[in-house]
Every structure is written in C-alpha cells, then in structure tokens.
Amino acid sequence: MTSEEIIEKIKSELAGDILSAETPLGDAVVHLEPSALPKACEFIKNDPELDFDYLTNISGVDYLDMDREPRFEAVYEFHSIDKNHSLRLRVGIEEESPSVPTISHLWKSAGFPERELFDMFGIDVAGHPDLRRLIMPDDWEGHPLRRDYSLTTEDIAFSFNRDYKSELVKKKPQTR
Amino acid sequence: MSVTENGLLERDKDTMTLNMGPSHPSTHGVFRAVLEMDGELVGTAKPDIGYLHTGIEKTSEAKRYAHVIPMTDRLDYLNPPGNNLAFCLSTEKLLGIEIPERSQYLRIIHCELARIASHLVWLATHALDIGAMTVFLYCWREREEILDLNEEISGVRMMTSYIRVGGVAQDATDEWLRGVRKFVDHFSSKIDEYEKLLTKNPIWLDRTQGVGVMDRESAINYGMSGPALRASDVDFDFRKKRPYSGYEKFEFDVPTRSEGDVYARYLVRVEEMRESRKILEQALRNLPGGDYRNPNSKVTLPDRDKLKSSMEVLIHHFKLASEGFTVPKGETYVPIEGPRGEVGFYIVSDGSAVPYRVKLRAPSFMAIPGMCKMMEGSFIADVVAVIGSIDIVMGEVDR
Numbered sequence: 358m359t360s361e362e363i364i365e366k367i368k369s370e371l372a373g374d375i376l377s378a379e380t381p382l383g384d385a386v387v388h389l390e391p392s393a394l395p396k397a398c399e400f401i402k403n404d405p406e407l408d409f410d411y412l413t414n415i416s417g418v419d420y421l422d423m424d425r426e427p428r429f430e431a432v433y434e435f436h437s438i439d440k441n442h443s444l445r446l447r448v449g450i451e452e453e454s455p456s457v458p459t460i461s462h463l464w465k466s467a468g469f470p471e472r473e474l475f476d477m478f479g480i481d482v483a484g485h486p487d488l489r490r491l492i493m494p495d496d497w498e499g500h501p502l503r504r505d506y507s508l509t510t511e512d513i514a515f516s517f518n519r520d521y522k523s524e525l526v527k528k529k530p531q532t533r
Numbered sequence: 534m535s536v537t538e539n540g541l542l543e544r545d546k547d548t549m550t551l552n553m554g555p556s557h558p559s560t561h562g563v564f565r566a567v568l569e570m571d572g573e574l575v576g577t578a579k580p581d582i583g584y585l586h587t588g589i590e591k592t593s594e595a596k597r598y599a600h601v602i603p604m605t606d607r608l609d610y611l612n613p614p615g616n617n618l619a620f621c622l623s624t625e626k627l628l629g630i631e632i633p634e635r636s637q638y639l640r641i642i643h644c645e646l647a648r649i650a651s652h653l654v655w656l657a658t659h660a661l662d663i664g665a666m667t668v669f670l671y672c673w674r675e676r677e678e679i680l681d682l683n684e685e686i687s688g689v690r691m692m693t694s695y696i697r698v699g700g701v702a703q704d705a706t707d708e709w710l711r712g713v714r715k716f717v718d719h720f721s722s723k724i725d726e727y728e729k730l731l732t733k734n735p736i737w738l739d740r741t742q743g744v745g746v747m748d749r750e751s752a753i754n755y756g757m758s759g760p761a762l763r764a765s766d767v768d769f770d771f772r773k774k775r776p777y778s779g780y781e782k783f784e785f786d787v788p789t790r791s792e793g794d795v796y797a798r799y800l801v802r803v804e805e806m807r808e809s810r811k812i813l814e815q816a817l818r819n820l821p822g823g824d825y826r827n828p829n830s831k832v833t834l835p836d837r838d839k840l841k842s843s844m845e846v847l848i849h850h851f852k853l854a855s856e857g858f859t860v861p862k863g864e865t866y867v868p869i870e871g872p873r874g875e876v877g878f879y880i881v882s883d884g885s886a887v888p889y890r891v892k893l894r895a896p897s898f899m900a901i902p903g904m905c906k907m908m909e910g911s912f913i914a915d916v917v918a919v920i921g922s923i924d925i926v927m928g929e930v931d932r
Contacts, residue, residue, distance in 0.1 A: 381863060381864075382626060382627070382863060382865050384865060384866070410753050410754070411753055411756065412756060413756065413758075413868070413875060413877075413894060413899070414866070414877070414879060414892070414894040414899075416879045416890070416892035417892075418881055418889075418890045419890075422883070422889070423883050423889065432864075432879065434866055434877075434879070434894070436868075438753055438767060438769050441774050441775070445866065464754060464756065465751075465754050465755045465756070465902060465903075466754065466755055466756025466899055466902070466903075468902055469898065469899065469901065469902055470899075491582065491583065492582065492583040492586050492931055492932075493583060493586070494583070501588065501591055502590065502591055504594075506591075508591055508592065508594070508595050
C-alpha cells in the first residue's frame with residue numbers, strides 16, 4: 358500500500374481516535390492521543406491489509422525549545438515485512454506527569470526502547486513489565502535528553518575550589 | 534551463598550546467578566548478561582547495557598549537520614560508511630536535493646567494502662570465540678586491505694566520514710579504483726578459504742547447528758534485523774525492498790535460511806560477502822562519470838580552484854564553513870541495510886543549521902532482548918556462540 362492508501366484506511370477505521378493523519382515528505386504519519394495508542398496499535402497489527410508486524414523504532418522528542426504543545430512526543434515507526442510499507446505514529450504527551458501506555462505486549466521489541474524513553478525523557482510507560490533505567494546508572498538524577506538538561510554543565514566530583522568552578526561552569530555560554 | 538545487588542554469586546534455590554561481562558572477551562565490547570544458571574543450563578538471561586554511553590544523540594543537538602557525520606562513525610564503529618549514509622539520506626530527504634549518479638556509485642562501493650570488512654571482523658571474532666584461531670588471522674589479513682583502501686580515499690582507516698550531505702568528500706582516483714578491482718578479483722578465493730576451514734568442519738557444526746534457534750514469528754516480534762532476521766526465514770533486505778542510493782540498478786541475491794540457528798546466521802553472512810563482492814564488481818564496471826557531489830553551493834563546499842577567481846564561490850565557502858546550511862522544518866526517517874541490519878536516523882529539524890533531535894535506530898540495540906531470549910535453555914558455552922552470531926557492536930547499543 359502507498360502512504361496515501363494507509364492514511365485513508367486508518368482515517369476511515371479509526372476516525373474517532375486520531376487527531377490528524379497526513380503524508381509529509383511521502384511518509385505516512387498519524388497523530389494520536391496517548392489513550393488511543395493501544396487500540397490503534399492493536400488495529401494496525403491485526404488488520405490483514407495493514408499488517409504492521411514489525412516495530413522498528415521508538416524515539417522521544419522534547420519540543421520545549423520549539424514552543425509546541427504538548428511538550429513531549431513519542432514517535433513509533435512500524436514496518437510490514439510482507440506488505441513492505443511503513444507507518445509513523447506520533448503521540449503527544451503532556452508535560453505534567455508525562456505518561457504513555459505500553460505496547461510491549463504486542464511487540465516484544467518495544468521493551469527496550471520504552472525503557473529508554475523512561476530513562477532519557479522521564480516519560481512513564483504505563484503497564485511496562487520492567488520499567489527501569491536502561492542506559493544511565495540506576496541512581497542517576499535527571500533525564501539527559503530533555504532540552505532543559507544542560508549539555509555543558511556537569512557536577513565536579515573532586516575539587517579544592519569546587520564552588521568557584523561550579524560558578525565558572527554556570528557562566529559558560531551554551532554551545533548553540 | 535549470599536547475594537549482592539549486582540552480585541556475582543547467589544545460591545538460594547537450586548540455581549546460581551552468574552555474571553557474564555561487562556569485560557568478558559566474548560561479549561564483544563562492554564555487554565553484561567546476568568545469567569540464572571541451573572547447572573550448565575541457562576535459565577534466564579537478563580541484559581545490562583550502558584557501559585559505553587557517550588551521549589552522541591545529546592551532543593548532536595548542539596552540532597551542525599556536517600559536524601554530526603564524524604560522530605555517526607563512532608556509533609557502529611565497524612560500519613562507519615553505513616551510518617554516514619543513513620544520516621545523509623535522512624538529511625537529504627529533508628533538504629530535498631538530488632545526488633549525482635557517480636556519487637551514488639561511490640557511496641555504494643564504500644558501503645559494500647565496509648559490509649565486507651564488518652563481516653570479516655564478525656567471522657574472525659565469532660570463530661575465535663568458538664575456538665578456531667586460524668580464521669581470525671585469515672580474516673584480519675583481508676580486512677587490512679580494505680582499511681588500506683579506506684585510508685587511500687579518505688585519509689582515515691576506520692572512521693572515514695567519506696560520505697557527506699550532498700555527495701562524497703572527494704572523487705575517487707583511477708588508482709584507488711584499480712585497488713578496489715584488485716581486491717574484488719581475489720576476494721572470492723579468500724571466502725572459499727574461510728569456508729574450507731569452517732562450513733563442513735564437524736567441530737564447527739557441533740557448536741553451531743541447533744544452537745540459539747529463533748523461529749520466524751519471534752524474530753519479527755523481537756525486532757531482529759539484518760542477517761539474524763534473514764537466517765530465520767524472513768526475506769527482508771532494504772537494498773531490495775526499498776532501494777536507496779541507486780541499489781535498484783544492481784543485480785544481487787538476498788541469501789536467506791530457514792533454520793534460524795547460529796549456523797544459519799553464519800551461512801547467511803558468508804553468502805552476503807559473496808553478494809557484496811558481486812555488487813562491487815558491477816559498481817566498478819558501470820561507474821559513471823560526472824560530479825562526485827551535488828553542485829548546489831548552498832549545501833556542498835565549492836571547488837577549491839574556483840575560490841581564487843570567483844567572488845560568489847568565496848562567499849558560499851565562507852557561509853558554509855562559518856554557518857553551515859539550514860535544513861527546512863520537518864522530520865523524517867530513512868532506513869538502510871547495514872551489516873547488522875536496519876540502520877536509520879530519525880531527524881527532527883526546526884529550520885536551523887543544527888538538528889533539533891537525532892535518534893539512531895541501532896540494529897544491535899534492538900537485537901539484544903532477542904539475543905538473550907535465544908540464550909535461555911542453552912548451555913553456558915553456547916552463550917558465547919549466540920552473542921557472536923548476532924554480531925553486536927556496543928558503540929551503537931549505548932550511543
């Protein structure tokens with residue numbers, strides 16, 4: 358199926374659950390509310406025409422600097438192995454106690470990237486069987502890929518003039 | 534026996550918890566698996582990653598597009614051209630620029646050489662893990678030739694950064710192409726040598742056949758990709774299914790096997806080296822003339838000779854070197870077929886010269902849960918064979 362056909366199909370079947378569906382740059386992209394995610398995923402996986410049996414990637418995005426509402430977004434990429442087409446689901450997540458339902462019961466491949474979503478963005482993945490930090494150490498503070506997590510500053514572990522150096526680091530201009 | 538939080542030994546039940554890695558020679562980097570052992574058998578295997586986290590995705594958000602390319606080399610350090618290409622394809626899709634044919638061919642030559650080099654490292658270390666020392670030395674010998682070719686064209690042996698947004702870094706000389714031709718001509722007999730050592734070797738068969746089996750449905754559900762997927766009877770290769778960078782002009786087969794065990798993955802990868810050689814042969818035969826990069830001076834650096842005579846060229850050069858190029862607002866994801874499977878960059882652009890978000894879809898990262906699933910129920914000695922057969926690279930797992 359072409360991207361347009363996929364979008365048409367999803368628009369007609371999931372009309373009440375999606376916010377928008379379009380094909381920017383030729384990719385099939387669907388916007389959803391977090392609450393509609395499990396239902397939509399179940400549909401695209403089990404529908405014989407869509408047949409999205411392969412979850413390939415989950416990315417988090419923090420739109421803090423782009424002034425977009427809601428602040429976070431989880432982006433899911435799907436392929437169909439037999440039908441050879443792809444789909445992107447974008448789920449907007451509120452800044453206040455960010456949470457998104459898990460889809461790891463449908464695709465086992467979702468387990469790791471969902472943990473990464475929690476680790477890097479602090480987005481709670483509701484229903485995930487083993488939601489722990491994945492890449493950062495368990496006792497790490499903060500979520501590194503958030504836009505307000507600074508790239509330049511890092512606590513100095515050992516220093517005789519620690520306070521002075523911290524001040525310097527704070528004064529250092531952003532790299533961008 | 535007592536238990537610690539990250540403990541080595543635990544003996545409450547009839548099982549023992551065993552820590553494999555992170556600095557174990559057979560885990561191919563700093564991968565740690567916590568194995569629940571029932572005698573010699575693995576009950577459960579829990580992966581632990583993050584030891585090689587470098588924050589490349591975060592750093593990319595503060596670098597211009599051209600400056601991200603050298604960092605992508607360091608993600609999957611056995612396949613730098615593939616990562617460069619994946620990043621460039623996504624960026625070029627956002628920019629909406631065309632790539633000249635010669636440039637596409639040079640990209641393909643470079644990527645296929647990297648695929649062979651990567652598979653040689655895999656075969657060398659995988660065989661070494663299982664105990665075949667000679668293969669290691671043979672493979673390193675041929676890999677050295679590819680690294681020399683890399684050095685000749687890009688100045689660097691491994692982290693080439695040769696593929697750039699809009700084309701490649703510089704044109705290939707006739708001498709370099711002769712070097713590639715020489716490698717292509719004699720490489721076929723070298724693959725025969727490796728196969729003579731392994732394919733019918735009874736010890737190799739004992740160690741690999743029926744080990745780490747994964748069926749078709751689980752392979753898809755666990756998100757395995759590349760050779761690990763194709764060894765489980767899934768005929769899926771982006772070079773064939775969604776040709777990028779001109780792969781549609783090449784004739785090659787996609788090897789698949791139905792057994793889904795370590796031996797099948799071995800056969801698929803060896804066969805892939807032969808197919809890569811075929812692609813290289815065709816690319817050398819049909820390499821067209823023309824520009825080696827898009828002449829759009831807003832994106833690619835202008836010719837050095839023209840700098841002294843043309844004011845516009847000088848301005849373009851200055852603007853590109855000092856500010857970089859801006860990429861229109863948008864987001865995209867373009868998958869390609871790397872040696873380990875699907876590689877792709879999800880890039881979000883806010884319209885500036887710096888990417889807003891860069892996310893790598895790393896095949897090794899996605900393969901780790903499936904790999905640990907394969908270990909379960911096998912002997913501890915087979916864990917080494919399974920890890921080797923998936924061919925993980927920790928640089929792209931931890932990013």
